[in-house]
Amino acid sequence: xxxxxxxxxxxxxxxxxxxxxxxxxxxxxxxxxxxxxxxxxxxxxxxxxxxxxxxxxxxxxxxxxxxxxxxxxxxxxxxxxxxxxxxxxxxxxxxxxxxxxxxxxxxxxxxxxxxxxxxxxxxxxxxxxxxxxxxxxxxxxxxxxxxxxxxxxxxxxxxxxxxxxxxxxxxxxxxxxxxxxxxxxxxxxxxxxxxxxxxxxxxxxxxxxxxxxxxxxxxxxxxxxxxxxxxxxxxxxxxxxxxxxxxxxxxxxxxxxxxxxxxxxxxxxxxxxxxxxxxxxxxxxxxxxxxxxxxxxxxxxxxxxxxxxxxxxxx
Amino acid sequence: xxxxxxxxxxxxxxxxxxxxxxxxxxxxxxxxxxxxxxxxxxxxxxxxxxxxxxxxxxxxxxxxxxxxxxxxxxxxxxxxxxxxxxxxxxxxxxxxxxxxxxxxxxxxxxxxxxxxxxxxxxxxxxxxxxxxxxxxxxxxxxxxxxxxxxxxxxxxxxxxxxxxxxxxxxxxxxxxxxxxxxxxxxxxxxxxxxxxxxxxxxxxxxxxxxxxxxxxxxxxxxxxxxxxxxxxxxxxxxxxxxxxxxxxxxxxxxxxxxxxxxxxxxxxxxxxxxxxxxxxxxxxxxxxxxxxxxxxxxxxxxxxxxxxxxxxxxxxxxxxxxxxxxxxxxxxxxxxxxxxx
Numbered sequence: 001x002x003x004x005x006x007x008x009x010x011x012x013x014x015x016x017x018x019x020x021x022x023x024x025x026x027x028x029x030x031x032x033x034x035x036x037x038x039x040x041x042x043x044x045x046x047x048x049x050x051x052x053x054x055x056x057x058x059x060x061x062x063x064x065x066x067x068x069x070x071x072x073x074x075x076x077x078x079x080x081x082x083x084x085x086x087x088x089x090x091x092x093x094x095x096x097x098x099x100x101x102x103x104x105x106x107x108x109x110x111x112x113x114x115x116x117x118x119x120x121x122x123x124x125x126x127x128x129x130x131x132x133x134x135x136x137x138x139x140x141x142x143x144x145x146x147x148x149x150x151x152x153x154x155x156x157x158x159x160x161x162x163x164x165x166x167x168x169x170x171x172x173x174x175x176x177x178x179x180x181x182x183x184x185x186x187x188x189x190x191x192x193x194x195x196x197x198x199x200x201x202x203x204x205x206x207x208x209x210x211x212x213x214x215x216x217x218x219x220x221x222x223x224x225x226x227x228x229x230x231x232x233x234x235x236x237x238x239x240x241x242x243x244x245x246x247x248x249x250x251x252x253x254x255x256x257x258x259x260x261x262x263x264x265x266x267x268x269x270x271x272x273x274x275x276x277x278x279x280x281x282x283x284x285x286x287x288x289x290x291x292x293x294x295x296x297x298x299x300x301x302x303x304x305x306x307x308x309x310x311x312x313x314x315x
Numbered sequence: 316x317x318x319x320x321x322x323x324x325x326x327x328x329x330x331x332x333x334x335x336x337x338x339x340x341x342x343x344x345x346x347x348x349x350x351x352x353x354x355x356x357x358x359x360x361x362x363x364x365x366x367x368x369x370x371x372x373x374x375x376x377x378x379x380x381x382x383x384x385x386x387x388x389x390x391x392x393x394x395x396x397x398x399x400x401x402x403x404x405x406x407x408x409x410x411x412x413x414x415x416x417x418x419x420x421x422x423x424x425x426x427x428x429x430x431x432x433x434x435x436x437x438x439x440x441x442x443x444x445x446x447x448x449x450x451x452x453x454x455x456x457x458x459x460x461x462x463x464x465x466x467x468x469x470x471x472x473x474x475x476x477x478x479x480x481x482x483x484x485x486x487x488x489x490x491x492x493x494x495x496x497x498x499x500x501x502x503x504x505x506x507x508x509x510x511x512x513x514x515x516x517x518x519x520x521x522x523x524x525x526x527x528x529x530x531x532x533x534x535x536x537x538x539x540x541x542x543x544x545x546x547x548x549x550x551x552x553x554x555x556x557x558x559x560x561x562x563x564x565x566x567x568x569x570x571x572x573x574x575x576x577x578x579x580x581x582x583x584x585x586x587x588x589x590x591x592x593x594x595x596x597x598x599x600x601x602x603x604x605x606x607x608x609x610x611x612x613x614x615x616x617x618x619x620x621x622x623x624x625x626x627x628x629x630x631x632x633x634x635x636x637x638x639x640x641x642x643x644x645x646x647x648x649x650x651x652x653x654x655x656x
Contacts, residue, residue, distance in 0.1 A: 030636040032451070037636035038544040058635055062546070114345050121363065121449055137447070204343060206367060206376055208580070210548035214634050226585050228564075235564050236377035236575045267634035269550045270366055271344045 001127070004052040004102060007168040008074055011100055013047035015072050021098055025063050026074035027056040033125040034108050034132075038063065050074070054127050057107040057150070059263040061216035065091040073097065076104035078152075078261035080161035081294025082216040085257050088301060091219060101164030103172045106145075106153030108132065111271055113148055116141075151182060152262030152275060162295050180283045186276050198244050198277075204270040205243035207235075211274055212250065214267035217257045224249060251277040256285045256302040259294040317480040317496040318503050319471070324478075325355040327494060328404065335400040335439075338372050340365055349403065360405045360473075363449055364626065368556035369406045370413060373434045374421075376553075377577045380430060380563070384571040395573075396429055401438040402490065409454045409624040411442050411466040413556030419618040420559050430576070439486050442467040446510050451627030453518045453640065459624055461514040474506040520643050522611075522621070528646060529612040533604070537649045541642055542603030544635045549580035551629035551639075557610070557622040560586070581605045607642065 012024040028039035028049045036055040040063075041047055052074075060073050061082035075083060080101060086092045113122060113134060124135040131142045146154070153159075155178040160171040189197065209225070212218045224232045225246050232249075234242040251258075260282050265275040285291055289302035319327070331337050332352070339358040340347045347362045349369040379395045418435065421428035445452070445461035454460060464470050468487030471478040479499045482488050499507070532538075552558045562579035565572055579586055582603070587596045596602050614622035623639075630638050 031630065031638040031641060032636060035636050037638075040540070040543045063544075111345055119361070119363070121447070123450055204348075206549075206553045206578075208549035208553045209583075210546070210550040210634050213546035213548035226583075234566055235562065236566065236577050238377045238379070238575065263634075267546075267548065267550070269554055269632035269634075270348075271346060 001052055001054075004169050005050070008050045008052055008100065008102065009047045011166055011168065012041055012050055012072065012074075013044045015098060016041070016044040016047065020070070021072045022069040023067075023071040024050070024074070024100075025060050025071060026050040026100075027052065027058075027060075029053075030055055033122050034110055034113065052102060054105075054108040054132075054145075055110075056104075057263075057266055058214070059216050059261045061086060061092075062214065062263070064097065065216075065219055067092075067096070070096045071098070072100055074100045074102055075161050075164065076102050077156060077158040077161055078104075078259050078294075079216075080163050081158055081259035082261060084163050084294040084297055085259065085301070086216060087297060089257075098166070099161065099164045101161030101167040103161075103169050104153075104156075104159045105172055106149035106156065106159070108145070108148045109150040109153075109266075116143065116148075150262050150266070152260050152265070152279075155180075155182070156260075157292075158295065163297070180279065183276065183280055183283060186280065195244075198247070199240050201272045202243040202247060203240045204272055205237060205240075205247075206270060207237055207243070207246075208269060210267035210269060211247075211264035214263040215254070216261075216263070217254055218250070247272075247274065247277060251281050254278060255281050256289065256291055257293055258282055316499040316504060316507075317482065317491065318499045319478040319480050319494075319496055321476055321478065323494070324358075324360070327491075328352070328355045328358065330493070331402055331404075331490065335402045337402050337404060338369065339404040349406070358404070360443060360471075362405075363447075364407055364410075364628070366628070366632065367554055368413065368626070368628065369403050369410050370417060370556050370559075372401065372403055373414065373438060374417065374431055374559065374561075374578075377575055378430060380574045380576055382571070382573040386570075396433050398433055398437060401434065402441060403438060404441045405443040405471075406440060407445055407626070408442055408461065408463040408465065408467070408470075409452070409459050409626040410556050411440055412454075412457075412459050412463065412624045413626075414440070415466045416557050416614075416618070416620055416622055416624070417559055419614075419620065439468045439490055440466065441487070441490065442470045444470060444472045444511070444514070446473055446514055448514055448516050449627060450517055451630045452516055453520050453625035453627065455516050455625070456520045456522060457621060457623055457625040461516070462511045472507045472510060474503060474510055477503065479503050479507040518627075518640065520625070520640050521647055522643070525611055525643065525647060526615055528649075529608060532646070532649075533608070535649065537646060538600050538604045541645060542599045542637075545582070545599050545603050545637050546635055547582050547584070547599050547602065548634065549578075549582050550632045550634060551637075552580035552582055552606070553578055554628040554632045556624060556626055556628070562586075581609065607646070611643075 015021045024041040027036040029051050030037040034055045036053045038058050059079050059082055061079050087094050120136050122134055122136055126133045130145050132145050132148050134141045233245050258278050291302040336351050338349045339352050340362045341350045341357040342359055347365045348367055349365055381392055381394045384391045421431040448461050464483050468484045470481040560579045561576050563576050565574050588594045610622040
C-alpha cells in the first residue's frame with residue numbers, strides 16, 4: 001500500500017508538473033477509520049495528499065463525465081470498467097483522460113466491521129499481513145482481511161484495471177470465475193417471497209438517492225424518479241411499492257452497464273441490500289447475452305446491438 | 316432524582332403502551348431506528364444512535380395533509396391531523412435539542428404548522444444520556460452535552476443495573492405515575508455523577524467567527540472547490556435531525572387524491588428548479604453552499620441559533636466522507652475576502 005501510495009503521488013505530481021493534465025482525481029486520507037475519501041488535486045505540491053488504502057471504496061468514474069479539462073484518474077479494476085462503459089456511451093472523452101491504473105486487493109466493508117464489533121465503536125484500524133487490526137475503547141481484535149472485504153470485491157474478476165495509460169504496482173492474481181453463489185438463496189425463492197424480501201429491504205428507503213448519485217452509470221439528465229409530467233412513481237415513501245419500483249427500474253436500466261462495483265450498496269445510509277438486484281442483473285446479462293460490462297471498448301453494449309441468433313435461442 | 320431498575324423498564328413501557336404510541340430505538344438490520352413498538356422485547360436502549368433521527372416521528376418522511384374527493388355536489392375534504400398521544404423513549408440529548416430548533420420553523424408569529432405542532436404537543440420526550448459519545452459526536456461545540464436536559468421531559472442516566480431518572484417537567488412526572496420509584500440515594504447520585512464526568516467528547520468544531528465569515532463570503536472562491544466530491548444525494552440531509560425542508564405534492568387518481576408533504580433536500584437540482592426551466596442553484600457548488608449557509612448563517616439570522624446539534628450523522632452517512640467538521644475548518648482557515656471588495 002505504501003509503495004502504491006508513493007507511486008500514485010509521484011505519477012500525479014509529474015502529470016501536473018508537465019502540464020499533461022490540469023486535475024488528478026484520486027483518494028486522500030479520510031476522516032474515519034478504514035475510510036479514504038475522493039480528492040481533487042490541481043497543484044503538483046498537493047499530490048502528496050493522495051493515498052491508496054483499503055477504504056478507496058468509491059467508484060471515481062462518477063466524477064469523470066463531461067469534464068471540460070484534461071484530467072487523470074486513479075482507477076482500480078471496477079473504476080476502469082465503468083470508464084470503459086462511459087466511453088462507449090460518449091460520456092468520457094478518452095483523449096482527455098489519463099488513466100492511472102492501480103491493482104486492487106479489495107476494499108474493506110465497514111458494514112461487516114460494524115456487524116463484527118456488535119455495538120463497539122471503531123476508533124482505529126490497521127491493515128497488515130492480511131490481517132485487519134480493529135481497535136476501540138478497551139479492545140483490539142485482529143480479523144483476516146478476506147472476512148471484511150465487500151462481497152463485490154470477493155467475486156471481482158477484474159481487480160486489475162482493464163484500461164489504463166499508466167499502470168502502477170504489480171497485477172494481483174485473479175480469482176476463480178464468479179459462481180454467483182450469493183444469489184442462490186434469492187433465486188430459490190418463489191416470486192412472492194422475492195417480492196416480500198424486496199419490500200422488507202426497501203421499507204427502509206428514505207429516497208435520499210445516494211445509490212443513484214454514487215453510481216457512475218446513473219447519469220440521466222432527468223431521472224425517471226424525478227419526472228413530474230408524467231409522474232412515473234410517487235414522490236412519497238408512503239407506499240413501499242414505489243421504493244421497490246424505483247430500485248427495480250434502476251437495476252433494469254443498468255442492464256449490461258453495471259460493472260458490479262457495489263458503489264450503490266455502499267452509499268445507502270440505511271444499508272438496504274441493493275447488490276442482490278444489481279448482481280442478479282449482471283448474471284442475467286451474462287447468461288442471456290454473453291456480455292460482461294466494461295471489459296472491452298469494442299464490444300457493443302448488448303441492449304444497443306442487434307441480437308445474434310445464439311442470443312435469441314435463450315428466449 | 317428517582318431510581319428506575321432496568322428490570323422495571325418492561326413493566327413501565329407496557330403500562331405506557333396502553334395509553335400512548337411508544338417510539339423507541341429498535342434494531343433494523345445492522346443499525347437502529349426509532350419505531351413504534353408493539354412489544355418491549357424490541358427495545359434496545361444500549362445503542363449508540365439511530366441512522367435516521369427521531370424527527371421522523373413528528374415530521375415524517377412523507378405525510379398526508381388532507382385527502383379530497385370530487386363528488387356531484389362539490390369537493391369533500393378530510394384533513395389528516397395526527398392527534399395520537401406519543402412518547403419517544405431513549406432519544407439522545409442532541410436529538411431532543413434538534414426538536415427545539417425545528418419548533419422555530421414550524422411555530423412562529425407568522426405560521427403555526429398544525430401537522431407538526433399537534434404531534435409535538437402530544438409527544439413526551441424521555442431522553443437517554445450518552446455514557447459513551449461516539450468519535451463523530453461534537454454536541455459540546457454546539458452548546459449541547461451528552462447529558463443535556465434541554466427540551467426533555469425526563470432524562471435517564473444509565474448507571475449499570477439502574478437508571479437515575481431526572482424529572483424535568485410535569486408531563487415527565489406524569490409518565491411515572493403509579494411506578495412509585497424511590498428517590499435516588501447518595502450512592503446512585505454519585506454513580507450518575509461519575510458517568511457524566513466520564514463521558515468525554517474527542518471531537519470539536521471551531522465556530523468562533525464562522526457566522527461573520529459566512530456573512531461576507533457568499534461569492535468566495537472556496538465554494539468552487541469545497542463541494543467537489545459531493546455526489547448530490549440527500550444522505551446528509553435526510554439523516555440530519557435539524558433539516559426540515561419539504562415539498563408538497565398532490566397525488567391523485569380519478570376523482571380523488573391526497574395532498575402529501577415529503578422531505579426535500581437542497582442537494583437535489585429539482586429543489587430550486589423553476590417552472591420556466593431556470594435554476595438559481597444550477598450546480599453542486601450553489602447547492603452545497605446553501606446547505607452550509609442555511610445551517611450556520613440563515614438559521615442564525617432568522618432564529619438566533621445554529622441548525623446543527625453535532626450528532627455526527629452526516630459524517631457517518633456521507634457516501635464520500637465529506638465531513639462537515641473539515642468543511643467548517645476549511646472555511647475557518649480560508650482568507651476572509653469580503654464579497655463587497
